[in-house]
Amino acid sequence: MNKEPIRIGIAGLGTVGAATLGFLINENARIAARAGRALQVDAIVARDRTKDRGVDTSDIRWFDDPVALAKDDGIDLYIELIGGADGVAKASVEAALAAGKPVVTANKALLAHHGAALAKLAEETPGASLHYEAAVAGGIPAVKALREGLAGNGVTRVSGILNGTCNYILTEMESTGAAFGDVLLEAQNLGYAEADPTADVGGFDAAHKLAIMAAIAFGRQIDFASVEIEGIESISSEDIAAAKDIGYRIRLLGMAERTPEGVSQRLRPCLTPIASPLGSIEGVTNAVMLEGDAIGATVLVGPGAGGGPTASAVLADIVDVARGNTPPTFGIACNDLIQPENGKTIRDIGAFYLRIALEDRPGTLAEVAAALGQEGVSIHRMHQHDHTGNAAPVTIVTHICDLSAIERSKTRIAALPASVAPPVSMRIVES
Numbered sequence: 001m002n003k004e005p006i007r008i009g010i011a012g013l014g015t016v017g018a019a020t021l022g023f024l025i026n027e028n029a030r031i032a033a034r035a036g037r038a039l040q041v042d043a044i045v046a047r048d049r050t051k052d053r054g055v056d057t058s059d060i061r062w063f064d065d066p067v068a069l070a071k072d073d074g075i076d077l078y079i080e081l082i083g084g085a086d087g088v089a090k091a092s093v094e095a096a097l098a099a100g101k102p103v104v105t106a107n108k109a110l111l112a113h114h115g116a117a118l119a120k121l122a123e124e125t126p127g128a129s130l131h132y133e134a135a136v137a138g139g140i141p142a143v144k145a146l147r148e149g150l151a152g153n154g155v156t157r158v159s160g161i162l163n164g165t166c167n168y169i170l171t172e173m174e175s176t177g178a179a180f181g182d183v184l185l186e187a188q189n190l191g192y193a194e195a196d197p198t199a200d201v202g203g204f205d206a207a208h209k210l211a212i213m214a215a216i217a218f219g220r221q222i223d224f225a226s227v228e229i230e231g232i233e234s235i236s237s238e239d240i241a242a243a244k245d246i247g248y249r250i251r252l253l254g255m256a257e258r259t260p261e262g263v264s265q266r267l268r269p270c271l272t273p274i275a276s277p278l279g280s281i282e283g284v285t286n287a288v289m290l291e292g293d294a295i296g297a298t299v300l301v302g303p304g305a306g307g308g309p310t311a312s313a314v315l316a317d318i319v320d321v322a323r324g325n326t327p328p329t330f331g332i333a334c335n336d337l338i339q340p341e342n343g344k345t346i347r348d349i350g351a352f353y354l355r356i357a358l359e360d361r362p363g364t365l366a367e368v369a370a371a372l373g374q375e376g377v378s379i380h381r382m383h384q385h386d387h388t389g390n391a392a393p394v395t396i397v398t399h400i401c402d403l404s405a406i407e408r409s410k411t412r413i414a415a416l417p418a419s420v421a422p423p424v425s426m427r428i429v430e431s
Ligand SMILES: NC(=O)c1ccc[n+]([C@@H]2O[C@H](COP(=O)([O-])OP(=O)(O)OC[C@H]3O[C@@H](n4cnc5c(N)ncnc54)[C@H](OP(=O)(O)O)[C@@H]3O)[C@@H](O)[C@H]2O)c1
Pocket: 011, 012, 013, 014, 015, 016, 017, 045, 046, 047, 048, 049, 051, 064, 065, 066, 081, 082, 083, 084, 088, 106, 107, 108, 109, 134, 135, 138, 304, 305, 306, 307, 310
């Protein structure tokens, strides 16, 4: 083993940082053997020096400023576990890269917003490299699977359940019949959701991860701005029950696909069969499905968050750095990455679910079928659910069509005299 230790600086000792530090101290010999090099935590920084981090930090140099730690000559590898797209996380990562150091980060917001510039800085600075396995789906080795394991594939689609909080809420809504707001409150009480849940339930956290995976999968510049994002806030228990009645589950799916018009990146609630690889995922678990011309499809399932699982990914990157395994940030040299399609409309084609509430009287279904027919939408199957009041809930599964035709059909249906509530639609993903 090369006796020269790699001197590590860790910024951020919260959920992920403290877990990473714990493994580096308690399991040092095992991890160093894999790394082929001694690993020494040389410096740390957090806001509160007095907080218990679960391990003895008295022999480790403390810093007050992450940027100063990132630049310090005494460290060879900078680990950023603070979080946030900007501020000190960004400034310190830039400082470490500019100083020619490898950087490991779990920060998906930073990568999604500034990944292009950071990757360029890493590539242009001798000694620098950027590693971010923990930024996508926590403990699931999705980045390595895509960038290394599937390097020979023409990737056609990446999709996944990329936010455990949302999947927990959707799972609970289905099993208890409770409304979104009540389940969110319970998730907050259990510590599965933040006090401000916007990043999770609004889809932004998952969209960050999708943008990162899409960049690697399709060899293109990271393009978070063009991810279409819809969260789960407006999912009703009626839709969860109606989907279940016809054999589907609602899941917040991230999906990036190669289409004739370019790469689509969409993060939104979809219906997927209960027994499918993504439909069968319950609770806080994450799943990533990768499809390519050579492999067909492969699915990775596991914990998408938490100290241990996320530290697992950080440690893998540390081992990579120690081994000298530093591939281009997004798998291809920056200058060879494809530029995003910029403003190009990418059609959304597939089967759709429609839920309609109609007055319960003869002839109304025919009016709905006519409204759909006028927009060229054909019905694959139709289901009227049990009801007690005068409004009959009807769900329709369409044949493959364009989302724009669905939107126009909804306007027509909403204008029918028999319509008692605005129609709801969602994309169906069969696999
Ligand atoms: N938590 C997860 O399960 C998970 C999963 C995947 C990825 N990630 C990513 O991992 C990163 C860290 O997440 P986390 O959950 O571990 O966050 P966290 O528990 O909130 O920890 C943040 C740490 O950063 C420190 N910090 C904040 N501002 C600082 C500043 N200005 N100077 C120095 N230190 C500062 C805090 O210090 P104090 O402790 O003194 O307050 C704390 O130790 C984020 O990018 C997150 O998106 C997290």
